[in-house]
Amino acid sequence: MNGSSPPTDHLRATADAYDGLADRYAEFARGSLASLHLDRALIGAFADLVRGAGPVLELGSGSGEITGHLRGLGLDVSGVDLSPALVAIARKDLPDVEFRVGSMGDLDTPDGALAGALSWYSLIHLPPEEVPAYLAEFRRVLAPGGHLLLAFFEAEGGPVAPFDHAVATAYRWPVDAMAAAAAGAGFTEVGRMLREPVTDERFQERFRRGHLLMRADGEAGSDRSS
Structure with missing residues (x-):
């Protein structure tokens, strides 16, 4: 671990909020990728890049929907999440996949151990000033x-800004700002995708979605936040 755990008050509050909605969240998440064609394509490209290169970790794996999809794409994948209730659901639904409770900002993973990491809307609840430290931890492992x-809510030209997420306060990021934060943590951008909100019988998305595919540079275990 990096030895410098992020503040825990808001982490506990976020975990408690997701615990309280775990069954409802898991039910919504099941099969959610079916109509998100661009999302599936990007996840597939990520899988192609890391398949066979080593283990992959989903950071903020929730009830395991994306982790299970990655397993189906042939990856050696596991998940970590703050919410014990969501981890319990993931373990029940995917008993052959390892899920553990923990903070993605202080991972029990050796330096340079992973071929890939996926953070699918898992940075959104962090106060913006804490995001660089989390990205540095992602780079470390x-x-x-x-x-x-990375997947996140995009700010559509505006500054980083909070909004009333259904579970807990979340933040929208300009894609350039998130890319710059990742570059500061030791990543080079491979590609990006912006997509407009989906509105159909299942989804009534309010905001544009940002996605960044990044490559880790330098030496394993480097922490540029120190």
Whole structure:
């Protein structure tokens, strides 16, 4: 671990909020990728880049929907999440996949151990000033040349800004600002995708979605936040 755990008050509050909605959240998440065609394509590209190169970790794995999809794409994948209730659901639904309770800001993972990491809307509840430290932790656990895929709510030209997420306060990020934060943590951008909100019988999305595919540079275990 990096030895410098982020503040825990808001982490506990976020975990408690998701625990309280765990069954409802898991039910919504099941099959949610079916109509998100661009999202699936990007996750597939990420899988192609890391398949066979080593283990992959989903950071903020929730009830395991994306982790299970990655397993189906042939990855050696596990998940970590703050919410014990969501981890319990993931373990029940995917008994052959390892899920553990923990903070993605202080991972019990050796330096450079991973070929890939995916953070699918898991940075959104962090106060913006804490995001660089989390990205540095993601870089620490990735081998040089490993890949990170980020998904987040995009600010559509505005500054980083909070909004009333259904579970807990979340933040929208300009894609350039998130890319710059990742670059500061030791990543090079491979590609990005912006998509407009989906509105159909299942989804009534309010905001544009940002996605960044990044490659880890430098030496494994480097922490540029120190």
